[in-house]
Amino acid sequence: MRMKALLVSxxxxxLVAAPHAGKASSAGEINDAANATLHRFxxxxxxxxxxxxKAAGVLVFPSVLKAGIGLGGEYGEGVLIVHGNAxxxxxxxxxxFGFQLGVQSQSVIIMFMTEEALAQFQNAYGxxxxxxxxxxxxxxxxxxxIDTDSLTSPIIGFILDQQGLMYSLSLxxxxxxxxxx
Numbered sequence: 472m473r474m475k476a477l478l479v480s481x482x483x484x485x486l487v488a489a490p491h492a493g494k495a496s497s498a499g500e501i502n503d504a505a506n507a508t509l510h511r512f513x514x515x516x517x518x519x520x521x522x523x524x525k526a527a528g529v530l531v532f533p534s535v536l537k538a539g540i541g542l543g544g545e546y547g548e549g550v551l552i553v554h555g556n557a558x559x560x561x562x563x564x565x566x567x568f569g570f571q572l573g574v575q576s577q578s579v580i581i582m583f584m585t586e587e588a589l590a591q592f593q594n595a596y597g598x599x600x601x602x603x604x605x606x607x608x609x610x611x612x613x614x615x616x617i618d619t620d621s622l623t624s625p626i627i628g629f630i631l632d633q634q635g636l637m638y639s640l641s642l643x644x645x646x647x648x649x650x651x652x
Contacts, residue, residue, distance in 0.1 A: 496548050498652035502557060504533035505550045508578045512631060519629075522622075526582040527589040528553040530647075532563055538574040543567040547579065548650065551593070559593070560652040565645040578631040579642065581606060588625035596649070600642045608642070 496504075508531055513520045523529055528551055535547030544566045551559045563579065583589035592598055600606055607624040628642060 496652075498550075498557065498560060501533070501548055501550050501560060501652065505531035505552070508533040508580065508631070512578075512580060512629065515631075522582065522627075526584055527586045528558065528583040528592075530561065530579075530581040530583070530592075532561075532579040534576050535563060535579050536574065536576050539567065541568070545645070549579070553589070560650050561647050562650050563642075563645050563647050565642075567644070576632075580629040580631070581642075582627050582629075583625070584622075584627060585625045592626075592647075598647045600645045600647070606642055 509523070509529070513523070530549055530551045532547040532549035535545050537543065537545040544564070546562065546564055548560065548562050550557050551561060583592060588604065591604065598604065604626055605624075606626045606628040608628050608630060630642070
């Protein structure tokens, strides 16, 4: 029974990853989706625009797919934007264990608030969240504005679903790697 669950989990993970392996997004598609994600983010959280202007760089993953049956995984492709221009393309991958069932899509925005944090990220190969750098995940306050209590962190992140910012999620253990587009 345990082996069957393991095989089903790997099959589900393969189904999620297969479309990305066979048909990778082009740079133009990633850029368009990232711009739409940022527009939606600022529309829902007007204070995010000022925060984005202060950032040394913004990494946007427009669609990160998460799936799991016991074992889980996630995959997404995104773009690093520095001074308004694409400075590189990246993927995010992670695996997880424990009770989980289903498929979910979310957008991830990571803001590098200092030049030092941005340089450390850009110079790393296979940057792992929680090891190579910590990301403080911000949520919205009761009035819908961004909770700015943690803005002293050099790296801040936002996880969005179709309704807006998601609460109490983590990117811990995710690996972000530069890709060619």
